[in-house]
Each structure stands twice: as structure tokens, then as C-alpha cells.
Amino acid sequence: MNDGERMGLPAPAAGLAHAVRTGAASAVEVVERHLRAIEGGNPAINAFTLVMAEDARRSAEELDRRVAAGEDPGVLAGVPVALKDNLCTRGVATSCSSRMLEGWRPPYDATVVGRLREAGAVVVGKTNMDEFAMGSSTETSAFGPTRNPRDTARVPGGSSGGSAAAVAAGFCPLALGSDTGGSIRQPAALCGVVGLKPTYGTVSRYGLVAFASSLDQIGPLAATVADAALLFEVVRGHDPADSTSLDRTGPPVLPALDRGVDGLGIGLLTELVEGADDDVVAAVDRAAEVLSGAGARVEEISVPEVRLGLSAYYLIAPAETSSNLARYDGVRYGLRVDAEDTTTMNTASRSRGFGPEVKRRIMLGTYVLSAGYMDAYYNQALRARTRIVEGFSSAYGRCDLLLGPTAPTTAFPIGEKTGDPLAMYLSDVCTIPSNLAGHPAASIPFGTGADGLPVGVQLLGPVLSEPTILAAAAVLEAASAGAAGPAPNRAAEGGRR
């Protein structure tokens, strides 16, 4: 492997790891450089809610000692990684950007955090997010919004907005996010980075604070396709602590990266293109041309069931939320507002601890699961979910991958949609269907919109098709090089406001 390349593709994280493993660079030096970038740039961006500088330095020193002793600390040796703050870190505050978890320090690491450490990665901090991952702009955070490094007057998307912004701003080459309805892919698109939502069950959810358990999936954000693939390779794999973890999580993705798209069938998904802005559609069309030029057979494909996605999602996800978030009752951890009796204490703690979007979804979910309403809402949504799976299944009988926009628009101004929940929910209309189906999908930066902001195109595939998705993503990345490359440290320069 060359410095900063993998399979001939740009891979800054892989390059750093290579340098540290071979002794060409010290982990301490790498980590210090990134901590300086965070210190300088984060106040303007608010990507991190917690910078773990001392932990990171200690880990880096240990890595350097191991390299000096002739050990190989792993494929991510010395690479700074940011964690979305819904991933449990032993002894380190994990807040989900909610007042509700104020002061809570998990007594354990999420499985993915353990896998990162085993691969030699250095966790540099916890990133901002929409409260409990509910939102599409990182504006529902109790710690204030994260700003888009490409234009700090705009949102970074969400809910993994902090992780996407941290990578886009060059604070760290890699970050983990979670994606329940598009929360990795949509911010990746709006910030101009690569984001992958893996097949449900390929990455352990143990230690991911649950939002909607049947939809949640952890995945990588990175500046390039090869780095995203590398991080995915490290964190995925069966975990006996997660009953929904797949026994076999698919073939290795890295060897597939330079496979190209020659001979692949790729469907341009009509329903995803329908509601998108013209400049976004234009970028998707250009991506289709690039893939076609690289040997893929591109045709338009309609999967009408996809239109059921948004409504089904906003019944299923809140239903699970209402149950998953019941445990925040003030009894065992997090915020407690003392009161005369237990029920009043529960109510007061939850009223003060949760923000309005979280409350809205808990109420929606409680309603749709209630006796007398369950059949009309929740069960109906489950039937729609089945139909979406069937719709995709029939499409994948005709093609290997589907192509569409990741989000209908480029990054929107901060505050534009906070008063209109439905408009905000529509930001996820293109990403939600893959979560409902449990399928993998990735967002790749491809050109810019009329406003000069990044556009993400989305590649969708059937279960365990990550190698094919990433190979196609690499083709798009190569074609778009220069068109909308990452803009490291724009934040530090002040960005556009």
C-alpha cells in the first residue's frame, strides 16, 4: 500500500496509518496536529461536544511505544477518529446531545469502539448530533447547532452532523455515525464527504444508544471512498452481544474497490429523483453518464413502493422510540427532577430532559402503539415496510444497484426548517427506504449545486452489496476529483457566512 492510497484511490486515513505503522510518522505527531486543528476550528463549527485530548495523547504515546517495540498496532494505527455521541465510551460522557443524559458516563465501550481501539485508531472526541439522533440538521442538539464547514450559515445535515462536519473540516479523517433514516448519508451529502449506511446487522449495535432499533445502523464517514471502506472493514463483523448481528457480514470490501462497474446494471430510481431540486437532479444525471461511460448498463427504474417510505418510517421509528426512550425516567441515571412521588418525578424529569422534537416522536409513537390505533397505524406501516422490501427485491431482479440523490437539496440555512417538522422530515425522503429494507446505501460527493454547495449522489444495493456499492462509488469519486473535493480546514479560515 502506498502512502495515502489504497487500490490506487486516495486514502488519507490509510496513508496516516501506513506512516505510523512503518515509523515514518509518530502517532503523537499525527494526533497533536489534528487536536490543533480541532482547537482552532471547532469553536466556529461546533462539530465536537467533547474533545478527548488527554485520552488521545495517551493512546498515541502507547501506539508509538508499541511501534518502537516492533509491534504492529493495526490498520488504523494512529488515525484520529471521531465518534457520534450516541456511541458508548467507558468512563467518558455519552450524551446523545440531550440534557436527559447529563453527567452519565457509561461503564462500558460500544463494540465498535473496542474494534477501533484494537485496530490502533485514536478516539479524539464525541461529536454533536440531533438529540437522540432525531433530526436532519443537528439543530435539535442540547449543545446548539453544528455549522456546515462549507458554509457556516448552513446546517451540516443530521443527525450525524457533527461527525460529517468534523471530517469535512479536516478535524479528523474518519468518523463514525449512525443512520436510522439517513443520518449518515444526508449529512455526508450536505458536507461533501463519503458516508455509508451498511446492511442492517453487519455492524454491532451493542453500545449504540437506541433510537429505532430495527432501523439503526452504525457506519463510516470519511473524506474518500477507500477510507470509508477501511473504517467499515474494521468495525463490521458478527458480535454475540447483538442478537440482530449477522453471522456472516459479507466478503471483504477493500479488494473490490478497483473492480469498476463494467457490466453492472444500474437503475436510476425514478421515485428518488421526483422531488429533488433541479441542480441535484442534474448532478445525479451526470453521475449516471459517468457510470454508463465506465461500462455500466444504466436505465431508469421505478419502484413505486418507495413512496410509502416516509409515512411508514414516521410511524415505525417513533413507535420504537417511545419504548426505547422510556428508560430515561430519572430513576437510575441522567437527569432527575426531584418531586413528591415517583410518577411526578418521572414526568418532571422527562419534561425537562427531552427537547421538543424528541417529545413529539415519543408522543407520536405512544399514540400509534395504543390499543385501538395500533392496527390502523403501526401494523399498517409494517405492511408498507414489507411492500418496500418486495419492491426493491423486484428491482434488484433487473439491476445490481440503484442510483439517486441522497437528499432533495443542498445544505439549507440554519433555522430554515426548525419551525416546520414536515419540511425537515422531507430531507430524509431519499434515504429512508434503505433503512426500512435493511439494505446498504452510500452517499458520494458529486459536484456542486447552483449555490456552489456539495451535492451527494446515493448508491443503493441489496443486502450485503457493500463491495459493489463502494466499487461504483470509487468510479464516481475518480470522475468528480477536483469538481467538489474535500475542503480541509475551510472552517479554520472562517468559511462562508
Place this chain on the structure above:
Amino acid sequence: MRAGWELVVGLEVHCELETATKLFCGCPNAFGKEPNTNVCPVCLGLPGSLPVVNRQAVELAMAIGTALACEIRPSTFHRKNYFYPDQAKDYQISQYDQPINVAGHLELPDGSRVGIERAHLEEDTGKTTHAGATGRIHGADYSLVDYNRSGVPLVEIVSAPDIRSAAQARAYVSELRAVLVASGASDGKMEEGSMRVDANVSVRSGPDADFGTRCEIKNLNSVRSVGRAIEFEADRQITLIESGEPVVQQTRHWDEDAGRTVALRSKEEAYDYRYFLEPDLVPLAPDDGWVEAVADLLGPLPAARRKQLIGLLGGEEALSASQADQVATVVELGLDGLTLAAAAAGVPVSLALNRTANEAATDAAAARRLESGSFASLLALEAAGSLTATQAKAVLSELLVEGGGDPATIAAARGFESLSHASLASVVDEVAAAHPSEWERYRTGDDEDVKKLTGYLTGQVMRATGGKADGKAVAIELQRRRG
């Protein structure tokens, strides 16, 4: 039961499974530790934690299903949502519309049959203690929660409303307990909460009438309180109906000291549990091979074991009432293995049954640990007259404490070597020579004299032997000399 009324009862029995670990995590399934020391992120419901089903718990649930003649089916887990401080996640993971065991039955010793609607897996909650004047949640100064029990595996066994009397309800609980102990699923200790019973009670005017409105009675911690509570509740409902008032569907609490049921909450106040499929778990689909393997490990059930003992005693007709009780007791306590081992060693079955039901049963837990070989050889010594009944009981006490041992050695250590046949005979001769007038009256007197003098002469023999002679053997020797 008052004339003109029929009782209808269905029972829900929660049984704690005797697994090594909890249902969804690796914490030991242990009783009696310091509060909140037997916990982990999963059973505390910490954010990010996930459940993984315990294989042994599934196997014990299948064993219960097999023992109750249930159909064992592919099953799923649901979440039962309600807020309560001892419910760590504020939902309970339980099986709902697709339980692992359905459509079975339990046959009671009197031959009646009670349907089993389902026997499903679920997790236990923590335990709340309300401190302060009342001991109840209302008016408590503060409450303490111990999560050690959180996540302990339970099987809830739901009977059909087939029970028609308090006595039948008691018999059902006793028989079910014996089945649960026999299947290795439970220790059957109701007093420690290993088995908890709720009763759904209603009354109606006769077998053809519609079911009446039912009340669910909670807090039944013994077989006796099951019977008492049902009798009280039936009476309460009949009194209501006869005075023209309706029975209100509600949950009621059995107050053991006051001997009555009191209302907890009515149907209007009932929770909406918002059951939905637990997304953190996958369905259980035991294949035929697994079900069969579990069934193969299941030993003979109480009904079959009673039948075997009764057969050895000469069948139902030959059975005395007290023997019938003894058979029921030893089987329910799981001690019939001792009786059978002794019988197999040639000990008369009635003696084996006596010693098991009357002596070993006084400490059933110790008796279950006792080596059956030790028990059998002890009774063989007694049967052969080498030990008196009194001596045999003393040795048995020691065997129970030690969990086994050689009865002959223990008897020797206690100086229990009973007289050999020959030496007993010579002692009897000596006594006869030393008391010629008594001896003459014994040999030639009427029944009254014989009875009186048998006691006198036996006493002389006992005195001469320092109590080592077996009373029965002495009687035989005396009788023989009388001709």
C-alpha cells in the same frame, strides 16, 4: 361453595427458572446477594445495551412444555411497556402472541385434567421496597430498588379456566410444582418466590351459565393461601351478586393476615401495555432435533412415578389412605428415588415408603442430596433386624446431615450393634430362668396375663442388653417359647 353456584378459576403461575445465568445477560441467576451487586449494563437497562437470549432458559421452557404436554412452537418476544422503577428499561421483554408452549394439559392425582393455554418465557423485574409507615407505595417516605432479580428468567404458565373448586386449585398448584421440580426447571420454593401464583376467579349459577365477571387475585405465596383466597373471593362475589350488586372486573390483593382480598385497580385503570415485537431479538425456532433432545433428557413425571410406587405396593386397591398420602408426598418432594432404591435392594416397600415419607421428608432438600445407596443399605439393616427402628432413624438423621456415608459404620460408631440372633436367644433364656413365676404365668396365663407379662419380660431383656435388643425380635423370641 354455596349451593346454587359454581366456581370458575384459572391460574397463572410464574416460575423462576433454575438457570446458571439471567435470561438476557451473563449475570449469575443467584438469590440473596447484596442489593444491586448482581447486575450489568443489560439487566440495568443502560443505554446502548442489548439482550441475548439464554439457551438454557429456552431449554428449560421447552422441558416444561414437554412435561405439560404442550405443543412447542416457533416463538417471538414482545415488549410490554409500562413505567415502574423496578422495571429497568420501563418495558418487560415477554412472549406475547407467539409463545413457545401452547395447548397442553396437566392431569391431577384425582384424575381430573386442567388445560394449559400457554407457558411462555419472560424476564423478572427488580424488587422495590417501600420504606416508611405503610410499607406500600402510597405514603412511603422513600423507596429502594434492588435490580439483582432484574432479568431472572421466568416461565408463566397460564391454565384454562377449568378449575372448579379451591381444593382442585390447591391440587393443581401442588401437582404443577412437582412437575416443575421433576423437569429440573424450578426448585419449587413458593415461600422464596420461586413460584408465584395469580388466580382469576369468577362464579356462575351453573355449568351451562356464561362465565361471570372475573377478578384477578395477586400475592398468593403458598398452596394454602391459594385455597383460602379463592374461597374468600368466591364468597365475596356471591354475596355481591345475591344482594343485587355487580362484580367489578379488577385486580385484587390477597391479605394473608386479614384473610381477605382488597381491590388494587379496576379495569378502567388497567395499563395499555402497547405490546410490539421486540426489535432487539430474533425469533426462536427450535428444530425438531432440539425439541426431541430436550424431551429425551426429561425424567419420568410425577403421575408416572406415583403409578410406579403404587404398583410396588400392590396397586390402588391394596393402598391404605395413609399410604396414598405418603406416595403423594414423596413424589411431590422428589424423594421417590429413595423409596425405589431401597425397594430394589430388597427392603419391604412399606418400610421404604415409611422412612421416606415420615423421616427423610422432614428435610426434603437434604434428602434430595442423599445418596440413595446409603439410604437403601440403612433400611436393609433395619429390615434384617440388625438395627432397631429407633436406631435406624438416628442413623438416617446423620446420613441426611452428611449427605451419605456407610450406615453400618455410623451405627457402629454410635454403639448401635444390635444383638445377634443367638445371643438374644440366650438372654431371653436367662431372663426366663431368673423370673420363674412370671415366666410360668406368661406361658400358661390368659390373654390379659400374656399381654401384661410380655411387656414385663421385654423390659427385663432390654435392661439386660442395655437397650440394644430390637423390640420386635424380642417379641418373636418370647412368642416362640410360649409355643
